[in-house]
Amino acid sequence: MPKRKAESNTMTDVQMHNTNGSTAYGKAAVNGLLKEESKPAAPKQTNRDDLQLVLQSFRLLIADLCQQFGMGHPGGAIGMAAFGVALWKYTMRYAPHSADWFNRDRFILSNGHTCLFQYANLYLSGYKAMTWEQLLSYHSERPDSLCPGHPEIEHEGIELTTGPLGQGISNAVGLAIATKHLAATFNRPGFEVVNNHTWCSIGDACLQEGVGCEALSYAGHLKLNNLTVIYDNNQITCDGSVDLTNTEDVNKKMEACGWEVVDVVDGVNDVEGIVAALEKGRDPKRTKPLFINVRSIIGVGSAVAGQAVSHGAPLGKDNVAAMKKAYGWDTEKVFHIPDKVKKFYEDIPARGEKYVKEWNDLLVRYTKEYPDLAATFKDRMAGKLPSNWASMIPSSFPADPTPSRKSNNMVVGKIFAECPTFMVGTADLTPSVNMTWPNYEIFNPPDLTPISGKKGSYKGRYIHYGIREHVMAAIANGLAAYAPRTIIPITSTFFMFYLYAAPAVRMGALQKLKVIHVATHDSIGAGEDGPTHQPVELAALYRAMPHLEYMRPGDSEEVAGAWARAIEYADGPSMISVSRHAIPQLPGLTRRAGVARGAYVLQEVEDADVTLIAAGAELSFPVSVARQLAETHRVKARVVSFPCHKLFREQPVAYQREVLRRHEGIPAVVIEPYVSLGWERWADAGVNMKGYGHSLPGKYIYEHFGYTTEGMAEGIEGFVREFKEGKVGRGEFVEL
Amino acid sequence: MPKRKAESNTMTDVQMHNTNGSTAYGKAAVNGLLKEESKPAAPKQTNRDDLQLVLQSFRLLIADLCQQFGMGHPGGAIGMAAFGVALWKYTMRYAPHSADWFNRDRFILSNGHTCLFQYANLYLSGYKAMTWEQLLSYHSERPDSLCPGHPEIEHEGIELTTGPLGQGISNAVGLAIATKHLAATFNRPGFEVVNNHTWCSIGDACLQEGVGCEALSYAGHLKLNNLTVIYDNNQITCDGSVDLTNTEDVNKKMEACGWEVVDVVDGVNDVEGIVAALEKGRDPKRTKPLFINVRSIIGVGSAVAGQAVSHGAPLGKDNVAAMKKAYGWDTEKVFHIPDKVKKFYEDIPARGEKYVKEWNDLLVRYTKEYPDLAATFKDRMAGKLPSNWASMIPSSFPADPTPSRKSNNMVVGKIFAECPTFMVGTADLTPSVNMTWPNYEIFNPPDLTPISGKKGSYKGRYIHYGIREHVMAAIANGLAAYAPRTIIPITSTFFMFYLYAAPAVRMGALQKLKVIHVATHDSIGAGEDGPTHQPVELAALYRAMPHLEYMRPGDSEEVAGAWARAIEYADGPSMISVSRHAIPQLPGLTRRAGVARGAYVLQEVEDADVTLIAAGAELSFPVSVARQLAETHRVKARVVSFPCHKLFREQPVAYQREVLRRHEGIPAVVIEPYVSLGWERWADAGVNMKGYGHSLPGKYIYEHFGYTTEGMAEGIEGFVREFKEGKVGRGEFVEL
Known part of the structure; x- marks a missing residue:
């Protein structure tokens, strides 16, 4: 196995790529970037031996933490020690004792398996929740541990849950968009009320995963100069060295994607060089996002340094002892943090409170100077929508057949136009999803006027994500996580392509x-x-x-109900599933309030023989079928509209029984051109798809698969007869 | 809206990027590539006016086809006319009358919505199935149309179904890998029995979609010089011009990813230039895949040329008439193909048969020279596995608790080692998935010896896909589609990350x-x-x-059953879902043959009160719970192992009743730490997850969520009582 030469580089060897392809090397190029006044404390003010002690202490803490229960991911976190110090001690503006300070810098650990890196830094920099006892609970049996196997949003100091690779970098792009947008909306000359930076560490995976590639390409396009990515370039993945699977020229690729690239040759020890590179990230004169390629060594200092085995398993007792010995530490001591190291981190909480105070003071002056704007800003920070948003939804809709994707616009067009909380995006389907409003602005760099389309503006609330469904959903997570309900992101694409986006939709849920x-x-x-x-x-x-509420509203009235529910729902994402084609409206039958209960009775009937269930584009089917059953087969059918499984599942059993009446012995038949899986809970039979669809224009495809009123009525009549005759056993779902 | 200047460029203006970054322009650089002897017929032998007539005819055919029913995607196909001619007439080696010829060049339309481009070319080049009548059936009501809205694998001349963007390019990488691998395995000096080229057209989407980015990066790494991508660079997507969402330097990015890049400046008319670029693709001296950046114009020749509106809707009657007028055609004639154009394509079928004959002759000589190798090759072409493969699966397994991921290796280790049909891959989880065998070779370029790991070889059957789950599955589809069962691809990752791969898994299904x-x-x-x-x-x-068979085998014996079923199953992909942790073996209870029936009785009992259902890692749970129920609660529980829903669904009702006995009034309770959705069909209650999991070491997490023998037994006893008392209504699934 390969070993990279550890800890041998000098401390200031930084190599810089500038955008025209030429390269500058060395200290001089970097030092120009060190702006003493803007940094918490220049690392050069710290004794280099002390810095080494801090790094050693950090690495040994990680090694010991993995050793205690014989589990964990030590190698990455150990290799990242230096840029941890550079970030938490010297670069980031944050306040451990005011962890939710609005204008804090955001840090995202996109290589989430190195979570110990973040936990240890949260502990060292003084986050109150991350006690010593908590830190030791990593991989313990404690269900209340703040140190789970991947960072989780619920815990203080963690901006977003990461772990599935490529998600964190995409979330970071969302956070940076949020900052840009809020800054463009609320900042005024001399009053930068929003100007935080987003820092994101990634490993090789985020460069390989498709969603990571989408994120990097799109961030470059957007010129997010408030985003810095730190690439923990340790050249190792689970299977071995990166060149086993990836030999692309990473820096060149990043430049091609519109990023500025800086190399840090010694990412192991060169805290000063890393700080210089990071400070470059914050330089507002830059016009691109910054990619810092930090050459590091996984598991550095240990006998398995530079090896894949140090990635996902403890280093081993002897290895850890040897590390301690090599550092001149007591090999018997575990979890030892020297006083000097503790002292090193001591000033951070107070410094953070200073930031908060300065910002609070700024906000006071801002409120005086721009009272109306400040009021809006405060509402946004508090996650308040205009109180009249619900009244912007029309009380009725045209009775003509309407594609429910067009109903969307009727329902929320005015809300989107008038409530700046909503940032509406699409993965290249603007003409299909009907989500624009008059005079909408596009979120794009202000210096970009595309060949077709409007001039960009960071004030814009309409986001063209490109043909990038996955990162669209992941960026939306970042937008939503910036602060609760300060921005409510809307995404849109074809339902089928939410399969591309599914891992990010899941992370949001x-x-x-x-x-x-x-x-x-x-x-x-x-x-x-x-x-x-x-x-x-x-x-x-x-x-x-x-947590996700997937809703299939059946006409414009139900689309109104779906949106009302989605806007109100506080515990996760919603998905509103609509039709391409015009569907009949059912005025007098559908009830928007019914959507929030998941299902409701659309048509009741005395002495019913059967309940017909449907949703969405096919909601009118059971209405016709019920008529046909009554007229031709003397079968009495009641009809239930069933837009959302989750919401109905959460209703009391009494309501469920009232709606379905299966406990009375009335069988239920669902009509939906999806496979039946999931409906068996609520129905005894189904007119469902048994396989994939077919390419046929809309008017022919329903017929092709047997969704004709006559055909369905006949099948259902037969089923009802067999059911009554007891030919269908308990819980035997019949596919009609 | 923007209009790009149409049809004004000269015909030979080709711009070439070479790999060291310098650029060569013009005709001279290109003409060196025109190898007259290797091409079907040089375009220069065709009168340029005739070529223009062919292009006009093609464009008008597309326009008319979209016009007839008022639907379709005309713009892209019209813009791609020239490289269609270059490919089908001048470059590709294929045989319309022997469409399945093994060594044919493969063409993949990754921008599948431009399917008319392919359909029209299949018609013109003489594929028998694609009759004129069939061509006219595009977007008609005919369910038997060979011209669906996206190309479908079932139809002659279509290699793979495309449409979901980014999939086709990934499939093409799989096809190119298949060729490389078969060539390395079976070719001998002077006997190139496998040497076909893979051509893939893409639009902007494949460059933006994550899976496309993964594919391009990985193909560059693999140095697939038998793959040529033709980028239909029309600068237009649904939302408008590409620069609205993507401003990356595409050529530079492709070079960074290890591709050779050629620009074709006039992709609209410069057939000769395109042919020159394509021929470069076939040049065996090249060591990289080739990316041809063809500047084209969407909807060229029409009034909406260069506009997004020409993408997904017919051009309009007047526009089409104006096109015809501008070309000097009769504006009244529709679907007109001049005799000269027909004649232009006439020689293609005969030429194809000549290729086939030459190859057949080569095969005869090869068989004489290398009889054993030829026999193996023929078996592979026929999709035959060694007849003794099933006997390589052990008849019994160790009784110690075993992680079922380790059972995998016990079951198929020998098969993988000895049956070269299997190409086994992983998305960077080699240490976790246990799928290697002694002395396995790695599929990687022969000139690559990674820092860690073995020297590459195209003979290698173990594929390190990198951290790229999505393209792994999509490439596997390409490997499988090269020829039926000639290669059986295996992919592997964590189950959770098959959500990343889901769109490709679906396409395979x-x-x-x-x-x-x-x-x-x-x-x-x-x-x-x-x-x-x-x-x-x-x-x-x-x-x-x-079509997908998702199986959760419950111990090594069932893992054997799952693999036997997966290897035999002919109608789609399988997914074998295994455990990280050691699970108890149930010798004498589990039966491998039971897996193929989806579910079977693991433990029967007289006068049963309840049936317990489980699968996979939790199969031992109901066995313990049944014991507990009998001992402590006097409840008699039978146990059913239920590894696969699909297989059980396909059993006769009589077998289903025999296994579940719900029709006898015995309730069924499923134990599975997934959400219950889907189980309601087979069970009346479930010990399932009600939300997301939690970070806890394996031994604690089951307990945390209530999966203890005592706890489950108690809950189930309570349910059985309520069920008997009639408190649970028909079809009311109870979450325990």
Whole structure:
């Protein structure tokens, strides 16, 4: 196995790439960037031996933490020690004792498996929740540990949950967009009320994962000069050295994507060089995001330095002892942090409070100078929507058949136009999703006027994400996490392509982030686009996903209900699933308030033989089928509209029984051109898809798969008969 | 809206980037590449006016096809006319009358919405199935149309179904890997029995989509010089000009990713220039994949040329008439193909048969020279596995608790080692998935010896995909589609990260491609990695996905059954879901043959009160719970092992009843730490997850969520009582 030569580089060897392709080397180029007045304390004021002690102490703390229970990811965190010091001690503006300070710098650990890196830094810099006892609970049996296997948003000092690779860097782009947007909206000359920086550490994975590639490309396009990515370039992945799987020229690729690139040759020890590079990140004169390529060594200082084995398992007792010995430490002592090291971090909380105070003072002056703007800003910080938002939803809608994707615009067009909280985006489907409003501005760099389209502005609230569904959803998570409800991000694409975005939608759900996803072209009604675009099985995923509310509203009235619920829902994302094609309106039947209960009775009938269930684009089907059943088959059918599984599941059993009446012996049949999986809980039979769809124009495809009124009525009549005759056993779902 | 200047460039203006960054312009640089002897016919032998007629004819055909039913994607296909001619007439080696010829060049339309481009070229070049009548059926009501909204693998001349963006380019990488691998394995000096080229057209989307980025990066790493990507650079996406969302330097990025880049300045008319660039693609002296940046104009020749509106809707009657007028055509004629144009394509089928004959002759000589190798090659072409593969699976396994990810290796280690059909890959989890065998070779360029790891070889059958789950699955689809069962690709990662790969897994399922996915760390047993890594809702997706067989085998014996089924299954992909942690073996209870039926009785009991269902890592739970129920609660519980929903769903009702006995009034309770969605069909209650997991080491997490024998027994006893008392209504699933 390879070993990279450890700890041998000099401390100031920084190599810089500038954007025209030429390269500058050495200390001189860097020192110009060191702006003493803007930094907490220049590392050069610290004795270099002391710095080494801090680094050693950090590495040994990580090694000991992994050793205690024989589990964990030590190597990465150990290798990252130096830029941890550079960030928490010298660069980031944050306040451990006011962890939620609005204008704090955000740090995202996109290589989330190195979580100990962050936990140890939170502890050392004085976050109150991260006690010593908590730090020791990493990989313990404590369910209340603040040190889970990957960082989690619930815990103080953690901006977003990371772990699934490529998500964190995408979230960081979202955070940087949030800052840009709020700054453009609320800052005034001399009053930079929002100017925090976003720092994101990544490993090789974020450069390889597709969503990471999307994020980096899009951040470069947006010229997010308030975003700095620190690439922990240790050249090692689980399978071995990176060149086993990736030999691209990373710096060149990043430059091609519109980033400024800085190399730090000795990422192991050169705190000063790293600080110089990081300070460059904060330089407001730069016009691009900054990519710092930090050459580090995984598990540095140990016998397995530079080796994949140090990634995901403790280094081993002997290795840790040898590390201590090599550092001249007592090999018997564990979890030892020298007083000098403690002292090194001591000033951080007070410094943080100073930042907070300065900002609070600024806010007071801002409020005097711009009282109205300040009031709006405070409302936004508090997550308040204009109190009249609900009244902007029309009380009724045209009775003509309407594609529910168009209903969307009728329902929220005015809200989007008038409530600046909403940032609405699409993955290149503006003409399909109908989510714009008059005079909307596009979030794009102010110096960009595309060949087609409007001049960019960071004030813009309409985001063209490009053909990048996955990062769209991941960026939305970042926007939502900047501060609760300060920005409510909307994403949109075809429902089928929310499968591309699913890992990010899931992360939003896991974190209970308030994002609203608008999924058009649902069901087989997507038509001639064919089976690749017909999401027959995808609803099962989103109906199964905890916290997410997947809703299929059945007409404009229900679209109004879905949006009202989505805007109000505080515990996670929503997905509003709408149709490409015009669907009948059911005035007098549908009730917007019914959506929030998940399902409700659309048509009741005396002495019912069967309950027909439907949702979304096919909600009118059971209405026709019920009529046909009554007229032709003497079967009495009641109809239930069922837009959301999760919401109905959460209703009391009494309400569920009132709606479905299965406990009375009335069987339920669901009509939905998705596979049945998930409906078996609520129905005894289904007119569902048994496989993939087919390419046929909308008007033919329903017929092709048997969704005709006559055909369905006949099948349902047969089922009801067999059910009554006891031919269908308890819990035997019948596919019609 | 912008209009790019149409059809004004000269015909030979080709600009070339070479790899050291310098650039060569013009005709001279290109003409050196025109190797007359290797090309079907040089375009210069065709009168340029005739070529223009061919291009006009093609464009008008597309325009008319979209016009007839008022639907379709005309713009892209029209803009791509010239490189269509260059490919089908002048470059590709294929045989329309022997469409499945093994050594044919493969063409993948990764921008699948421009399918008319391919359909028209299939028609013009003489594919028998693509009759004139069929061509006219695009977007018609015919369910048997060979011209669906996106190309579909079922149809002659289509290599793979495309449409979801980024998939096709990834499939193309798989096809190119297949060629490289088969060539390295079977070719001998003078006997190039496999040497086809893969051509792939892409639009802007494939450069933006994450999976496309993964594909391009990985293809560059692999130095696939048998892959040429033609970038239809029309600078337009649905939302407008590309620069609205993407301003990266594409050529520079491609070079950074290890590609050779050629620019074609006039992609609209310069057939000769395009042919020159394409021929460069086939040059075996090149050591990199080739990226041809073809500047084209969407909807060229029409009034909406260069505009997004020409992308997804017909050009309009007047626009089409104006196009015809401008070309000097009869504006009244529709679907007109001049005789000269027909004649232009006439020689293609015969030429194809000549290729086939030459190859057949080569095969005869090869068989004489290398009889054994030729026999193996023929078996591989016929998709035959060694007849004794099944006997390589051990008949029994150690009785100690075993992680089922380790059982995998016991079951298929020998098969992988001895059956060269299998190409086994992982997304950077070699140490976790246990899928290697002694002396395995790595598929990597022969000139690559990574810092850690073995020297590469295209003969290698172990693929390190890097941290790129999505493209791993998409490449596997390409490997599987090269020829049926000639290569059986295996992919592997954590189950949770098959959510990243889901769009490609789905495409494989839709196309019934034989790929086997190995998903480790399933259930909450993933432990301390926490909720980001615990796939509580993902099984719902894969249980709902048509054609895919998602299996959770419960011990080594069942792992053997799962693999036997997966290797035999001919109608789609399989996913074998295994545990990170050691699980008890159940010798005498589990039966490998039971897996293929989806579920079977593990323990029967007289006068049962309840049936307990479980699968995978938790299969031993109901065995313990049944004992506890009998001992402590006088409840008699039978136990069913339920590894696969799809397989059980496909069993006759009689078998389903025999296994579950719910029709006898015996309730069923499922024990699985996933959310219940999907189980409601088979059970009346469940001990399932109600939300996301938690970061706790494996031994604590089950307890944390109530999966203790005592706790479960108590809950189930209570449920059985309520069920008997009729407190649970028909079809009311109870979450315990």
